Amino acid sequence: QVQLQQWGAGLLKPSETLSLTCAVYGGSFSDYYWSWIRQSPTKGLEWIGEIDQTGGTNYNPSLKSRVTISSDTSKAQFSLRLTSVTAADTAVYYCARITYFGEDKGNCFDPWGPGILVTVSS
């Protein structure tokens, strides 16, 4: 049973860089796409971006200029960097596996990591 574990700084000041890492245990890393999602009371659940098996990435257009997702296949880990954070970036950040069910069924997020609350405050 695959499990995801997350870590990173939970308190940032405005203009700093958010940095989170997600480790994958108990399953294949290189066979899947991996994603970051955040949740806040104001914006709800918001997809941040994803990384594929080759290191290719796809980002939410609203965050694209500030986001970088990278991976380390040897460690079965992937990471999120979000630069120039503001209070609007305060949210619970989740990592998740993208499970693909086929061309006629699409994909979904399953499973999810436990989430980390990141607060941006001066």
Added chain:
Amino acid sequence: DIQMTQSPSSLSASVGDRVTISCRASQRINTYLNWYQQKSGKAPKLLIYAASSLQSGVPSRFSGSGSGTDFTLTISNLQPEDFATYYCQQSYSMFLTFGGGTKVEIK
């Protein structure tokens, strides 16, 4: 981007009730629609994928239907552990989006 609109935003129900939650997409998404359950302080959990396929391990009282722009999640015989917030999510577009959520509360 594709907007996902859920209704109602909250509802009160009793154990044993049948509950229906709606999700509407701003454009046609075939059946590329997933449903998640989120309990307080926890990560969302996949219930239904591709509009009507039950994820392994999910009780059969959960069911999904719909295609195009209109989708429904039904919980038959509501159980105490089902009180939670439910979200829909589309995977038609590369820009993945979620609905605003429906909170199911105890009456």
